[in-house]
Amino acid sequence: MSEVSLQRLSRRYSGSPFAGLDDFSLEIHPGELLTVVGPSGAGKSTLLRLIAGLETANSGTIRIAGKEVTSLLASARDVALIPQRPALYPHLTILRNLRIGIEMRQTYHGAENISRAEIDRRVDEVINLLSLKSILDRRPYQLSGGEQQRVALGRVMVRRAAVWLLDEPFAHLEPARKIQLRRDLHLLRGTQPATMIYVTHDPDEAFALGQRLAVLQAGRLEQVGEPFAVYSRPATRFVAEFLGAPGMNLSDGTLVRADAGADQCLCFAAADGSFRLPVPAELATHGAEGRPVTAGIRAEDLRPAASSPSSNVVVLSGWRVQLVEALLPRRLVTVQREQATWSLWWDRETAPRVGDALDLMVDTRTIHWFDGTSRNRLGS
DSSP: OOOEEEEEEEEOOTTOSSOOEEEEEEEEOTTOEEEEEOOTTSSHHHHHHHHHTSSOOSEEEEEETTEEOTTSOGGGSOEEEEOSSOOOOTTSOHHHHHHHHHHHHHHHSOOOOOOHHHHHHHHHHHHHHTTOGGGTTSOGGGSOHHHHHHHHHHHHHHHTOSEEEEESTTTTSOHHHHHHHHHHHHHHTTTOOOEEEEEESOHHHHHHHOSEEEEEETTEEEEEEOHHHHHHSOSBHHHHHHSSSSOOEEEEEEEEESOTTSTTOEEEEETTSSOEEEOOTTTSOTTOTTOEEEEEEOGGGEEEOOSSOOTTEEEEEEEEEEEEEEETTEEEEEEEETTEEEEEEEOSSSOOOTTOEEEEEEEGGGOEEEETTTOBBOOO
16 A cells, blocks of 8 residues: 655646645555545646646655655556546447456556456456446446446456546436445445545535545645544634535624623624624633634534523524525524524424524534634634
8 A cells, every 4th residue: 555645736827717736735644545625626636637647746746655756657657547537448348448457557558467367356356346247248338427437446446556546536426326336435445455535526525435534725735634523623714614514604703892891801793793702712812802703603503592591502693584495304494694694404393484583592612713814713
């Protein structure tokens, strides 16, 4: 298994709106499945193409298994790229498509000599693992999109590349097939000693697959860590907004004096004046009054107000139901007050109606805080 080390990689496209990469550094552990998530144009595909050797970095270094490969040709790297749409040979049967990758590497790229018996053994193993036996005599055009991607995975498995680069390979599949192939990929990791880097624009897919999660935006690495750690403690406002369905509820405001007679007793006041929130002591420091900050609350941390809220709970009144969506097994309720539009998950059997008045409550310990200027996380 091979580690992948990326040090200060930059890739710029002159006159292009796409971000490329900007001073990007990341260590991918041997045998790890790392997911890279970000919006379109964030630089995800550029990252894979640089590792694969299909593009050249303007600066920085790439090492695979300790060896610098920054200037090596793609054929000289033990890397396999699986694109969004399977790159199968249309005139060959599925059986020939499974074999041809490893055979061509031996013939044209000087790869290690592998016996025909060993190739046969690997192909048979892949056919059984991916349930391909019934389609071996077909051509790619006779297969569904999901079947084609299974063949593309199988070809990489036969070849046994040290590093797999997966560029949104399930993006164009229907939801049920996408879920099945995600499960297949998880199971395959137990049989394949490979390091995998999987890019996607779908946070749910990134959470489902990754041992670690890297969030990319405008060519820069925003945060990397275990998926639930990143979700629970987003390092920037962008990560908070982008991860989760829905993204975090965010409201801009400033730190103001909570009581005219109290020294250094500060609270958060929403910019539209609609509500206030207490802030942790570490934010209410000397000179912090007037500081622009953003308050963030996850949809699952908002609740309809109870008659007797417990300690650490703040009640926010005067909201109006704007939308109710049935996202089984729960409902997602969108509420509005002044300029703030928030979402909360509704677990009760009876749902509110559009136009209903609603009071909300939140445990202040679940509120996230971000600097209004740098957009970085504040506090511990």
